[in-house]
Amino acid sequence: MDAARYATQSISPVFVLASSFYAIVDPYAGHEPVQLAKLLLGGGAEVLQLRLKQASGREFLAKARQIASLCRGCGALFIVNDRADVALLAGADGVHLGQEDLPLEAARKLLGSSRLVGISTHSIQQAVEAERDGADYIGFGPLFAGGARNTATGQGLDLLRQVRASVKLPIVAIGAITEERLPEVLAAGADAAAIISDVVTAPDVRAKVRSIVTQCAAREAGRAGAPAGGEKTAKPPKEPA
Secondary structure (H helix, E strand, C coil): CCCEECCCCCCCCCCEECCCEEEEECHHHCCCHHHHHHHHHHCCCCEEEECCCCCCHHHHHHHHHHHHHHHHHHCCEEEEECCHHHHHHHCCCEEEECCCCCCHHHHHHHHCCCCEEEEEECCHHHHHHHHHHCCCEEEECCCCCECCCCECCCCCHHHHHHHHHHCCCCEEEECCCCCCCHHHHHHCCCCEEECCHHHHCCCCHHHHHHHHHHHHHHHHHHHCCCCCCCCCCCCCCCCCC
16 A cells, blocks of 8 residues: 555554545546546556446456556555445455445445545534544545536535544545645645546546646645755656556
């Protein structure tokens, strides 16, 4: 799990995402999942989630195994959406669960303590409950209207700030976030942002990801107090085989 860092041997609450960009393989724009994963990883994504809402279990597992291998080769963290069983069988680093999916406790029993469990949340109460129940990180959203799911309304930055003040867990914001809006999302308290439609509809997905990753790296350098003139750029991505 090269893309994750731990302060102690326990997972929660000290898990730290290696990047402020949380990439999601979602084929809604017409991309073949494995090819999209290659583009995302080729652009420098260090955290990648596979989301295949319409796939059969057999197809989901086959794609997950291929993408897990790509992620291992690039040193990227690989998360499977919804399916703890697929995450386990594919050798993923963890699973991300929605409010209607397998309960966190059951997923933890299946996956053990060495794999991550993220939980989607849409309110302060759900965020606090996820932390209490032992989630390693939370997703929060939808942040803005529109996006891949064409959401009518968003939770907004003010609620994100309230969630940040209520939990210590890493927060991945999601929902119609664009590269342009990334700075304000991170400033409001998100540790990372899932940027989907702005990425997968870009004319050059790899270049788009590289631009986002470079922005994230520059922000981290600024927070770390990099010397003047020592501008930091994203490390060269490892090309997936």
